[in-house]
Amino acid sequence: MKRLWWFAVFFLLYELTVYLTNDMIMPGMPRVMAEFGGPSRYIGLSLSLYILGGCTLQIVLGPLADRIGKRRVMLGGAAFFLLATALVPLAQSATQFLAIRFFQGMGSCFIFIGYAAIHELFDDTRAVKLTTLMGNTTVFAPLIGPVAGSAVVAVLDWRAVFVTAFVLGAAAWLGLHRTMPAEATPRPRANVAQLAAGYRAIFTNRTFMLGILVAGLAITPLTAWIGLSPAILLQHGGASHGTYIAWQCAIFVGFVLSTFAIQRLGGELPLGRLLRQGGLLALAGLGGAGLLHGQPGLFIAGMFVFSAGFGLFNGALIRIALTATGQSMSLTSAAMSLLYCLYIALGLEMYNAVCERFGYALQAYALCGIPVALAVCAGLFHLARGYDARVRGTVPVAA
Template sequence: MQNTHTTKLTRATMMFPLALVLFEFSVYICNDLVQPAMLAITKDFGVSSTWAPSSMSFFLLGGACVAALLGPLSDRLGRRRVLLGGVAFFVITCLAILLTPNIESFLAVRFLQGFGLSVIAAVGYAAIQESFEERDAIKVMALMANVSLLAPLLGPVLGAFMIEHVSWHWGFIGIAILSFLSWFGLNAKMPKRKVSVSKKPWIYVWDDYKQILKNKRFLILTLSLPLVCLPLMLWIALSPVILVERLGLSSMQYGMAQFPVLGGLIAGNIVLMKIIEKVPLGRTIMWGIPLMFVGTLILLLGVCIPDYFVACLIIGMTLISFGEGMSFSVLYRFALMSSEAPKGTVAAAVSVLMMFSFFIMIEVIRMLYEAFDLWAYSLSCFILIAFWFGLPRLQLKKLMHERKLKGEF
């Protein structure tokens, strides 16, 4: 386990998160830039457009499959070595996808590119949480989220530009260059902490996972994270099909539709950063998720009134993303700190559970969308948020009550 100490958030200490967020941006835009180009990619490979969401689901599956190894590995070898190695591997996969001859090999490399998600979630986020004090860590996570949101904001526009003017291959070349730059930043600015290497055999990693997975609070809080995130993930995965193919919008109109939705997420993170010092930790979740629920009701209203569907879709998704921005960073912190196991292993468990949930739900809802069209998308968002008002909400209220009794603000 690593010997760590927390630091205050200053200009000097912010250089490491900024280098990490450049890599996070590269990984996210690797998905957000590709999704609007998937209609062109499936056409190039001579397959149905229904393959388009699979690019995202295989990307997420790749992240889920490797996270369980990366977290414990970083506990033993140090976050720095594993993070730098992961960034280098991601650069290689971005270049390798240029050589794929068919949709099957394309999805196989997308699976490998997904490892970058686990490098961020199981290694990078754990390093952030260990490096900064509680509220500073949440601020850093929210700030990173805002910077990384340039990916889904710029991705659709750049993807639309690629479709109309250049080959989609150039997108991966640009991503590889950005990732390479982030490697240099991390190498220079990531703290060089001393690492106490665990003497236990690797078989004991399974004991750590068993300890984590037996923790009821950890499971409930971690599995509530996909409930909060999936509506926006579904938007990113299915909006090209819904807006362009189903509703007939142009690629540029599709790109512009992302601005209010993802702008809502940025606004939610900004509100979180502004009020995090003024309210008990967790209160923003209790405000944000009801807003998300209202957004899902507006989605359902749009399905019932087809003439206003696009307006209801944009308004509803903007409310959903705003609520997610207010909620996610705090909920992630609570999930990560709910177990006393080594934080790399805990972060890996969070990442595995989240990404497998993403993969399964996106594939299931993709198939439901083929059968039931817009109703499947809207009802899925409604049901996901509705589930949060059960055990996750009760567990959060219990946790906030315990923190109050301990005098933790």
Template sequence: MQKEQMTTLSRATFMFPLALVLFEFSVYIGNDLVQPAMLAITKEFGVSSSWAPSSMSFYLLGGACVAWLLGPLSDRLGRKKVLLAGVIFFVMTCLLILFTHHIESFLALRFLQGFGLSVIAAVGYAAIQETFEERDAIKVMALMANISLLAPLIGPVLGAFLIDHVSWHWGFIGIAFFACLSWFGLKAKMPESKVSIPKQPLRYIWDDYKKVLKNRTFIGMTLGLPMVAMPLMLWIALSPVMLVEELGLSSMQYGLAQFPVLGGLIVGNIVLIKMIDRLALGKTVLMGLPLMLLGTAIILLGVIWREYFLYCVILGMTLVSFGEGISFSVLYRFALMASDVSKGTVAAAVSVLMMFIFFFVIEIIRIMYEHFHLWAYALACFTLIALWFTIPRKLLKEIMQQRQAKGEF
């Protein structure tokens, strides 16, 4: 396979990531706007509020189930064709969900909407990593993350407004509209792949996946990604139940509580962009994960002293999200570059493993939450970050030592 000439980051070349992040924003707000509305949706469908987190877990499951195909398909057909087709499919599912009247059909369409997550992770992110130089690619990912974070910042407040004044249906109409806009931007600004990829039959997909999954570094770094991202995912999935049902906050107060937490992630990404050229790649991860562990410990203290839980969980999750901001893009780069297999297939493998873990962990913690409430959430967050300090941290140190030996900064 020929090596593609990398592009440097400039105002002109950033137009493609900007179009991609508009679709990413649409997909993310497809979760962040819906989650605060789920208490009203479950009530409308006549089912228990315990179904609320399932909207998110089925969304993630949909992404996991199709990523394995989209990545290799984009290797063979081209990233642009697959990405544009994925955007159209996402728009259609957002419009079809307007006609649902039962929780089962609602969750089925949430599953199909989740395909959009795979389109971004297995196709869009692979295109970013292939297009830009190493540190520029990390900067682009961090910048995209900050723009897409408007979704979880705006989503809860907008979702609360929709519940109080109109209907949750209008949220999906708006999501479909933004996704349509991104389609036009991607069609105009996304570069065609310059990499010459052999047109192998699809049966060779499994051979590529076997090469990827036998790579010890890839497996360790990829399993470390959900450990880092999962506490914030659990916050997004469970915070409506914790803050509104458990603590009695209003929908608007719930929305406002998201600002410091997600603001920490924005600040973390900005710090990463500022520091990435001055530090050895991976150093920010070694700084961020101890902060995340401290944040989860503060959440545990809030469960012990229940009268301070709201303050502790917001402070703790702000530290967690800041640590994730300065860590995740670097870890993702290391995971993607751990294998020499075509990056569509590697990105798909990362996406499948992450989203299946997201689905199962959210569903397990959802069930545990019914019995143990805040303890289930706090212990899950602490355990996930603590686990990162085992094999993933060891592999990260090995990668950094190897890079240093090669003279790579």
């Protein structure tokens, strides 16, 4: 069991590095675009392409992991991420920078392999707590990234960000190599018909499809803030790096606090209740931020409440979606990661288009969140009702 926990630690480091790589460069993106002569919309596009890179290999990685083992796929993917990270500083134009960032984003394709291993190796309560804790990487990165990235670009060239990421990624790879368990026996090669049947069962499962749609919608406002806040605050708002850092920390610390609270809960976690309570917080926070955007302090408070609600329901939502299909966890996780990245990238580009149309004003970003909040809350309550019914045994698991 000790080795399993160390595997979780090094997987957490790898996931953190993948996200931190992006978030450290965000405060330096205005400088990158100034050096290459790229427009403001390329700042958000850089993140969109990074996310899209993270969904390009999902369909083949699931079967590959089942065939040759999750350990080999995870280590190969981490090595590919290191190679792409080393190439980013060599970019000579905005187009090259964006293209390499797309390939670097493929490193996140392999994160679902680690999540699948966690869900297979641990029981419900430990799996939810671990995935909730690991979900903090998406928040710690925006907390740590702007601070570290601003410090780096203040004294060094922006390329130093990727040198730092390479060192962290190398440490994660070495740790995974030593601690990630291998499957005892590889599974037989799956034929095309079997794979098609498995993916058809997954993509026709209503609980899974709705759960991932809601998860993608829910994280989009936070992802859009990461991608667009340099343009909103630094380029067009005239804010200092200190103000940018303060806003990031105030908004994302809500996620950290709520997920730490979940870690302290003992016994079985009430997944349905987490969805409902988190959904109400998300609605109040994101809706309030949209309505009160004219007062920066209230906008930040609303985003804090939203991120706290997201941290409350995110782990439970992913658990319910992943376990609803009855299919291989590798295939299910691959399908989840594919849809999740597509939804986030699409949502981010919609935010980017609206914000570009209105000159990257805070108001444009804030108002986009109101319909998102309503849709997320409605979806969470629907999923909570279905989950509670399944627990009572009134409907089949894969309904």
